[in-house]
Amino acid sequence: MLVDSHAHLNMTQFDADLPAVIERASLAGIGEMLNVGYDPESIEGTLALVDEYPTIYAALGIHPHNATDWNADLEEKIKQLLLRRKVIAYGEIGLDYYRDLSPRDTQREVFRKQIGLALRFKKPIVVHCREAFDDVIRILNEEGARETGGIFHAFSGGDREAEKVLDLGFLIGIGGTLTYRNSSLPGVATRLPSSAFVLETDCPYLPPEPHRGKRNEPAYVAIVAERLAELRGVAAADIERASSDNYMSLLHGEKERPVSVAYGLRKSVYLNVTASCTNDCVFCARLRSNNQLYGYNLNLVVDPPVDRMVAAVNGILAPGRFEEIVFCGYGEPTARLKAIKETADALRGHGLPLRLNTNGHGNMINRRDIVPELEERFSRVSISLNAPDRGTYTAICRPDAGEKAFDAVLDFIRRAAASRMECMVTAVDYPGVDIEAARRLVESIPGARFRARKYHFTGASG
């Protein structure tokens, strides 16, 4: 299911054909729309819509343009409306220093008051922010908005702003501008953790290409999902699962999903082998995020036994859907060498190539050369190197083994590259890492290929 997390279907642009618009949304797989009322009139319109359509929910609040409308009567009315079942968010509220339709000090004062109401009524906040980023973030922090969380709607900032939004625990709303030429959004959107975004239209405004210049509508969320999938190198179904999961847990308070031991992403089945690692990379999502990846909960409490891993893979394999089985985890699979060998032996019968994702510490951990045991089972190995030299590696990957780990990884890479396995060596383009130097180092090793991976603001995996 896809969700349009920001729509204005009450506006006159939809007067003539709203039922057809809703029908098209449902045919495009949009299972829910959050309609946003931003002034007394659009709040009325929004409430009428949620009463009529089961798939429409409401956010309501007073937009910064209308901040001068704020008064005790309006506040009282909003408090009453916040008690309604289908009113699930507070907004859109915020600051707009671009159009400055209300005095800035009034905007700030009304923004603070409404954050207070959102907290009191436990409603996530839908933020409108134009040319006022620093003030918006400061006020949200000062007022404790982290407690309810929320969505930065129509996000238009860069990396710095995205990191601040994520630090605050808010989600980033991605819409049609993702498809515009000259937009900076694609760069930011590829670096977001998969647990950090929701999709939106802001219809009737901001339609994605090729509908630019016309009216936007919820069905076009599917276009944004396709584009985001393309940019992030995943399937549209992965974006759909991640964005709706992010939305549902924020807006409907859905509980965590059960832990996934095996999960499908792109055309691969991933096996979540372990959560313990001999590195502590600065960019690792393990222990620093909620371990949610594209809507899957990867938060292993104990390492799954062999029979559970085999059953989990068998449970999701569907003929023709996947092209490989990948042994990975937010941890180091070769620390469970016996278990991965037995699991690989049990899964061989499927005829799919088996790949091992590793930090290259396997020989150090097992105190012998394990490459011969691996090449008997795995046809591919991906090794994270992440740095072109010992100093950078030690600083970034923070290995338990200290300085000697880098040489051990290089030795492992040389042996793996000389084996029957296809050997891919990766480095995350973390700020300060000389990716080209890492590439040169890897490409000097016969049989090894290099791939740069995108640094995600709070997690490298996926």
Ligand code: SF4
């Ligand atoms: S990124 Fe990989 S190697 Fe680094 S700490 Fe996380 S799981 Fe271990």
Ligand SMILES: [Zn+2]
């Ligand atoms: Zn809006």
